[in-house]
Amino acid sequence: MAGVKALVxxxxxxAIGLTFLMLGCALEDYGVYWPLFVLIFHAISPIPHFIAxxxxxxxxxxxxxxxxxxxxxxxxxxxxAFGFPVILARVAVIKWGACGLxxxxxxxxxxTIQVPLHSPRxxxxxxxxxxxxxxxxxxxxxxxxxx
Amino acid sequence: xxxxxxxxxCSECVDWGEKRNTIASVAAGVLFFTGWWIxxxxxxxxxxxxxxxxxxxxxxxxxxxxxxxxxxxxxxxVRGDSYSEGCLGQTGARIWLFIGxxxxxxxxxxxxWILFGGYVAKEKPIVYPGIAVFFQNAFIFFGGLVFKxxxxxxxxxxxxxxxxxxxxxxxxxxxxxxxxxxxxxxxxLPVSATTGCYG
Numbered sequence: 001m002a003g004v005k006a007l008v009x010x011x012x013x014x015a016i017g018l019t020f021l022m023l024g025c026a027l028e029d030y031g032v033y034w035p036l037f038v039l040i041f042h043a044i045s046p047i048p049h050f051i052a053x054x055x056x057x058x059x060x061x062x063x064x065x066x067x068x069x070x071x072x073x074x075x076x077x078x079x080x081a082f083g084f085p086v087i088l089a090r091v092a093v094i095k096w097g098a099c100g101l102x103x104x105x106x107x108x109x110x111x112t113i114q115v116p117l118h119s120p121r122x123x124x125x126x127x128x129x130x131x132x133x134x135x136x137x138x139x140x141x142x143x144x145x146x147x
Numbered sequence: 148x149x150x151x152x153x154x155x156x157c158s159e160c161v162d163w164g165e166k167r168n169t170i171a172s173v174a175a176g177v178l179f180f181t182g183w184w185i186x187x188x189x190x191x192x193x194x195x196x197x198x199x200x201x202x203x204x205x206x207x208x209x210x211x212x213x214x215x216x217x218x219x220x221x222x223x224x225v226r227g228d229s230y231s232e233g234c235l236g237q238t239g240a241r242i243w244l245f246i247g248x249x250x251x252x253x254x255x256x257x258x259x260w261i262l263f264g265g266y267v268a269k270e271k272p273i274v275y276p277g278i279a280v281f282f283q284n285a286f287i288f289f290g291g292l293v294f295k296x297x298x299x300x301x302x303x304x305x306x307x308x309x310x311x312x313x314x315x316x317x318x319x320x321x322x323x324x325x326x327x328x329x330x331x332x333x334x335x336l337p338v339s340a341t342t343g344c345y346g
Contacts, residue, residue: 068172075176083184
């Protein structure tokens with residue numbers, strides 16, 4: 001039941017974030033839809049995490065160079081998503097109010113995306129083995145499906 | 148009240164713990180990409196050659212190359228205590244790192260030169276592009292330093308150590324094996340008498 005609650009909470013916050021984003025675009029005072037390009041940043045922000053998860057040998061390592069590089073790039077994508085509407089507002093393509101709404105939406109959406117990625121217990125074990133059983137993650141084995 | 152600061156230790160025993168590398172990576176990412184967005188801002192606002200000479204972008208590009216070069220070699224390779232020699236060995240790693248740092252310092256100095264020689268000394272009406280170039284290079288430079296020296300490679304080694312210590316570490320049923328085992332590893336390490344730190 002906890003997993004369902006977490007999913008509902010996440011989808012709620014995602015909807016809130018998207019609402020902020022659309023408000024920044026679609027309110028009558030604003031009406032410029034260029035900020036929607038931040039959706040690209042939202043879409044690609046989890047990709048470094050997935051790559052690092054696949055590439056690192058042992059997911060239970062305390063840390064690894066690959067994962068740190070993934071954090072670096074994820075941070076870059078997040079910073080870019082915040083920088084983009086600011087630049088749009090500075091060249092007067094959008095108004096500063098719209099920029100603020102987009103930034104608020106950004107914050108909420110990135111929380112929605114990144115929090116479950118880095119605390120997988122929220123939505124439960126999502127890795128599953130080939131035979132369909134849920135994988136139990138022990139520390140001393142890289143692949144623990146056969147336990 | 149007297150001596151209540153004696154218990155404080157400065158940076159030698161700050162409990163960054165396992166989060167240290169993550170925090171350093173995120174901080175470096177913020178610095179690096181903020182630097183690039185500053186220069187994007189300047190380039191978008193002042194698109195003409197008179198206000199912002201396009202060749203000034205070379206400075207940031209070289210700083211980025213230096214960032215990559217500095218962080219492509221690990222400290223272990225430079226000290227020569229890594230497991231694999233790499234393609235050029237320890238000497239090659241040192242030369243590579245030397246060139247990387249030279250490019251980094253060079254681009255930082257060049258950006259200051261651009262700011263003062265290209266904008267302040269010429270008394271241009273618009274100085275912002277020069278300031279943007281300087282801040283871009285400063286941010287990239289410090290981002291590189293944070294990414295290089297803010298992280299510790301001990302956390303990678305702990306993985307290797309935990310492989311050996313692991314038989315003494317029983318796998319808990321909850322699936323939360325990592326923190327439990329690591330604290331046990333930490334407790335098995337000798338505590339230094341002078342600093343009070345592990346190891």
